[in-house]
Amino acid sequence: MAAKKLLILPGDGIGVEVMAQVRRIIDWMSKKRKIEFDVSEGLLGGAAYDVHGTPFPAETLAAAMAADAVLLGAVGGPKWDDLPFDKKPERGLLGIRKEMGLFANLRPATVLDALADASTLKPDVVAGLDIMILRELTGGLYFGEPRGIETLADGSRRGFNTLVYTTAEIVRIGRVAFELARKRNKKLCSVDKANVLECTVLWREEMIKLQKDEFPDVELTHMYVDNAAMQLVRNPKQFDVMVTENMFGDILSDCAAMLTGSLGMLPSASLGAADADGKRKALYEPVHGSAPDIAGKDMANPLATIMSFAMCLRYSFDMAAEADMIETAVKNVLKGGLRTADIMQVGKAKVSTTVMGEAVVRELDKMV
Numbered sequence: 001m002a003a004k005k006l007l008i009l010p011g012d013g014i015g016v017e018v019m020a021q022v023r024r025i026i027d028w029m030s031k032k033r034k035i036e037f038d039v040s041e042g043l044l045g046g047a048a049y050d051v052h053g054t055p056f057p058a059e060t061l062a063a064a065m066a067a068d069a070v071l072l073g074a075v076g077g078p079k080w081d082d083l084p085f086d087k088k089p090e091r092g093l094l095g096i097r098k099e100m101g102l103f104a105n106l107r108p109a110t111v112l113d114a115l116a117d118a119s120t121l122k123p124d125v126v127a128g129l130d131i132m133i134l135r136e137l138t139g140g141l142y143f144g145e146p147r148g149i150e151t152l153a154d155g156s157r158r159g160f161n162t163l164v165y166t167t168a169e170i171v172r173i174g175r176v177a178f179e180l181a182r183k184r185n186k187k188l189c190s191v192d193k194a195n196v197l198e199c200t201v202l203w204r205e206e207m208i209k210l211q212k213d214e215f216p217d218v219e220l221t222h223m224y225v226d227n228a229a230m231q232l233v234r235n236p237k238q239f240d241v242m243v244t245e246n247m248f249g250d251i252l253s254d255c256a257a258m259l260t261g262s263l264g265m266l267p268s269a270s271l272g273a274a275d276a277d278g279k280r281k282a283l284y285e286p287v288h289g290s291a292p293d294i295a296g297k298d299m300a301n302p303l304a305t306i307m308s309f310a311m312c313l314r315y316s317f318d319m320a321a322e323a324d325m326i327e328t329a330v331k332n333v334l335k336g337g338l339r340t341a342d343i344m345q346v347g348k349a350k351v352s353t354t355v356m357g358e359a360v361v362r363e364l365d366k367m368v
């Protein structure tokens, strides 16, 4: 089998520290599971600006387009705050997502047993939670034209954005959603605002058609976005996969993230269109940012990035067994009582980024 081409972009701040722990897991997979990775490393964000004068150098783009999957840490930090807008580290992130055509953002919200009381919700509401929110990432209200702020004849101003989706855009995100649901519990909830917004009437019609034509084995339900926000907090375990428009997804996925209690535990994946072989461009990253307040202190929680790598194995490389191993190793480390500062609980042992990474590897060792 050809080596799996993995591009690693550690980025800035804690991105570099958490990615160092992922490198341990990759090395372990190569040595103990004989999986061949062709790993290269590149620059994105502030680190890229410092070397190339741009947060998204041409060589990073070329390497990302040639890779089977990209693994990203995080970008940004106060050092680059005063740069012009187009040179800011975050432009690198938006740039790579756009150039890779990543239209599907997968945000799992999973509550691990050991952390059930880290949520602000009652443990029985969130214990065992395992849902997936799929957010459309390149269309909808955030990208629709026309947009802007204009001055009217009477001197007052008017701001406007456009919520727009074509059938092709709806169907391609719908297919990813149904395929995900098919691999899980075969339940998909499509979230819209079809009682008010015509664009989402079309969204709902296309989802219904897609289910009938291609995914009759998946149960499809619909929910208005306001109700979905309420239900996510009231009874999140009623959901399995949710799919929704860009802005709705932005809000709902952050809401779902907080059900789990910690930013340091949340992985994500962004996928592009499938090529002729069914392979998708893909970028995996933790949900958190570069955390300048703790950067360089060996304090960051590496588990979100480690679990992003597990998602990479599952969705880009079809290696569900190895993804399961990593997730189990993480669960066991937490069960064993180790905690980084962000998830520290009374009676547990506070450990560094490095020790947490080493502990995951030790748990993996026990499985072979």
Ligand code: NAD
Pocket: 014, 073, 074, 075, 076, 077, 078, 090, 093, 263, 264, 265, 285, 286, 287, 288, 289, 290, 291, 292, 293, 294, 299, 300, 301, 302, 304, 342
């Ligand atoms: P942040 O996610 O970096 O940090 C928010 C808080 O959570 C901080 O107190 C931080 O210490 C803590 N935290 C985050 N990740 C953690 C981890 N793995 N372990 C322990 N604690 C963790 O968000 P912010 O402070 O709003 O942004 C800081 C910088 O990161 C900014 O420059 C912002 O633009 C950038 N950012 C980048 C991304 C990305 O690269 N995807 C996402 C969000 C923010």
